[in-house]
Amino acid sequence: MQIRELIDTAQIPGGGELRLYRRGGDFIIAISGNELMNSRMTGSEEALAVMSCARLRNAERAHLLIGGYGMGFTLRAALAALGPEAKVTIAELVPEIIDWAQGPMAQLAAGCLNDPRVELLISDVAAVIAAGRGRYDAILLDVDNGPDGLVRAANDGIYSPAGLAAAKAALRPGGVLAIWSAAPDARFTRRLATAGYRVDEVPVRARTSGKGARHTIWFARAD
Numbered sequence: 001m002q003i004r005e006l007i008d009t010a011q012i013p014g015g016g017e018l019r020l021y022r023r024g025g026d027f028i029i030a031i032s033g034n035e036l037m038n039s040r041m042t043g044s045e046e047a048l049a050v051m052s053c054a055r056l057r058n059a060e061r062a063h064l065l066i067g068g069y070g071m072g073f074t075l076r077a078a079l080a081a082l083g084p085e086a087k088v089t090i091a092e093l094v095p096e097i098i099d100w101a102q103g104p105m106a107q108l109a110a111g112c113l114n115d116p117r118v119e120l121l122i123s124d125v126a127a128v129i130a131a132g133r134g135r136y137d138a139i140l141l142d143v144d145n146g147p148d149g150l151v152r153a154a155n156d157g158i159y160s161p162a163g164l165a166a167a168k169a170a171l172r173p174g175g176v177l178a179i180w181s182a183a184p185d186a187r188f189t190r191r192l193a194t195a196g197y198r199v200d201e202v203p204v205r206a207r208t209s210g211k212g213a214r215h216t217i218w219f220a221r222a223d
Contacts, residue, residue, distance in 0.1 A: 002023050002024040003023070004021045004022075004023045004028065005021060005022045005023065006019060006020070006021055007020045007021060007022050007027075007100075007104050008020045008096065008099075008100065008104070009096075010094050010095075010096030010097065011094075012031075012093070012094060013093060013094070013124075016031055016032070017031065017032075018030070018031055018036075018094060018096070018097075019031070020100050020104070022104070026038065026039050026040050027039040027071065027104070027105055027108065029070075029071070029097075036145070037070050037071050039071055039105075039108055040207070041206040041207060041212060041213075042071075042073045042207070042208055043204065043205050043206055043207045043208040043209070043210070043212065044180065044204040044205065044206050044215040044217065045070060045071075045073035045074045045077075045142060045180065046073050046074065046076075046077040046208065047077075047202075047204045047217060048074050048077075048140055048142060048178055048180050048217055049066075049073075049074045049075070049076075049077035049078035049081060049140065050077050050081055051178070051202065051204075051217065051219065052064070052078075052138050052140055052176055052178040052219065053078060053081035053082060053138075054081075055138075055176050055219060055221070056137055056138060056176065057137070057174060058137075059081060059082050059083060059086065060082070060083030060084075060085060060086065061083060061085045061086060062082060062083075062086050062087075062137040062138065063086070063087045063088075063089070063135065063136050063137050064078055064082070064086070064087070064088045064089070064136065064137065064138045064139075064140060065088075065089045065091065065125070065128060065129070065132065065135075065136045065138070065139045065140070065170070066078065066088060066089070066090050066091070066140045066142075067091050067125030067128075067129075067139070067140065067141040067142065067143045067158070068091075068092060068093075068125065068141070068142045068143040069090050069092040069097050069098060069101065070097070070142060071101070071105065071108060072101055072105075072108065072109045072110075072112050072113075074140060074142060075088060075090060075112050075113075075118070076109075076110060076112045078140070079112060079115055079117065079118070082117070084117070086117055087117050087118075087119065088115075088117055088118050088119070089118075089119045089121060089128070089136075090113075090118060090119070090120050090121065091121045091123050091124070091125035091128040092120070092121070092122060092123075093122070093123065093124050093125070093143075095122050098113070098120065098122070101113060125141065125143055125158065126157060126158050126163065126166070129158075129163075129166050129167055129170045130166050130170075132170040133169050133170060134169070134170070134171070134172055135170055135172070136170055136171055136172065136175060137171070137172055137175050137176070138171075138175055138176040138177070138178060139167050139170060139171060139175070139176075139177050139178070140178045140179075140180075141158060141177070141178070141179045141180065142179075142180040143158065145181070145182045145183075146179070146180065146181025146182050146183060146185065146188075146216070147159040147179070147181060147185050147188040147191075159179070159188065159191075161191065161194070161195055164177075164191065164192065164195040164197070164220075165195060167222075168195065168196065168197070168222045171222045173222075174221065174222070175221070175222050176219055176220070176221055176222075177192075177197065177218075177219075177220040177221075177222065178217060178218065178219050178220075179217065179218045179220070180215065180216075180217055181215065181216045181217070181218070182213070182215055182216075183215070183216060184201070184203070184216045185216070188218070189201055189218065192218060192220045195220075196222070197220035197221060197222060198220065198221045199218060199219070199220050200218070200219040200220075200221075201216060201217075201218050201219075202216070202217050202218075202219065203215070203216055204216070204217055
């Protein structure tokens with residue numbers, strides 16, 4: 001049996017601690033004993049980007065905002081799907097996440113943060129959304145376990161009616177708000193509709209093989 005080795009820890013603004021582990025050739029990010037990310041489970045994070053880009057009117061020149069770098073799966077998939085004139089802004093709250101991407105997980109990151117289309121902001125994505133009126137063609141959120149926050153209580157505000165209204169204001173006409181979740185949430189689906197979005201709720205598998213846990217992505221269009 002392979003031993004899970006603790007590599008580093010990081011404090012989350014507002015409380016809580018992230019832990020980076022290595023087990024064999026795999027990496028794990030956990031909080032309070034709960035596994036948040038595993039480098040073997042890339043399917044739904046990649047689908048968040050690929051399926052969002054497929055819904056864009058012009059992926060060649062689109063501007064995406066991604067909330068939460070994680071292990072970079074969503075960013076790398078977005079860069080592969082977008083054109084050379086596109087732009088991706090990454091908002092990451094915990095600076096150590098980026099240190100890990102450029103340090104122990106550099107091979108996994110595959111240089112995606114150095115892509116000239118990428119702008120990195122060490123910031124709360126809620127603040128970036130609030131400052132970005134009419135700026136983005138798509139906003140991709142994977143900042144917690146989903147609308148039912150696990151990592152940070154303040155994340156709940158992103159998924160609140162006020163947070164959804166702020167996201168709509170930050171989107172260009174016809175823009176897409178895409179939200180990843182570990183599980184479905186019928187109340188949140190209704191909340192999106194009440195906020196004025198046309199909602200497409202899609203189940204996706206955790207693994208690229210089509211196996212593993214079933215996650216949920218909401219694609220909400222702000223028409």
